């Protein structure tokens with residue numbers, strides 16, 4: 001488990017994004033060059049895990065989305081109202097700095113995103129993620145996410161499971 005205190009807060013302009021290195025060039029580039037513009041345009045929200053020295057250990061993004069009822073597994077779809085789609089929250093990106101890997105931070109950020117989406121006043125049925133590769137899909141499955149179909153890299157986790165535990 002991670003042994004330094006971290007807090008997860010919305011990304012601010014004062015945070016130093018340039019030192020962040022997830023080992024994934026597209027995720028680094030997006031975080032360094034694009035995310036603040038997307039936040040200004042309100043097409044994404046970004047949250048960062050910060051050390052007490054204001055170092056960014058990880059980040060994730062959230063935005064509104066929807067999932068077609070016909071894309072969900074039949075067992076899930078049959079329990080939902082017959083609308084064409086259900087509202088969702090998409091976690092577009094999730095990345096942990098190489099210096100903080102394998103210490104539980106990825107799982108903690110996933111739980112934070114899930115909790116944030118489940119607490120929101122605007123309803124969403126599920127948290128949805130787009131796995132960028134097989135290891136990422138494994139990581140999400142390990143945390144209970146379900147693939148839309150066997151071959152799909154889009155996975156979802158219903159938010160109601162969190163609410164029931166409260």
Ligand SMILES: CC(C)(COP(=O)(O)OP(=O)(O)OC[C@H]1O[C@@H](n2cnc3c(N)ncnc32)[C@H](O)[C@@H]1OP(=O)(O)O)[C@@H](O)C(=O)NCCC(=O)NCCS
Pocket residue numbers: 022023024027093094095096097100101102103104105106107108130131132133135136138139142
């Ligand atoms: C994927 C990523 C976010 C995981 O972060 P992390 O902090 O190293 O992972 P954690 O230490 O929180 O792992 C939590 C749990 O997931 C498991 N896990 C981690 N990676 C896994 C994988 N590829 N497959 C299956 N399980 C995995 C760990 O074994 C751990 O299990 P436990 O809680 O039962 O002990 C990180 O490796 C990363 O930033 N990768 C590059 C970007 C990326 O792939 N992002 C995914 C979004 S597309």
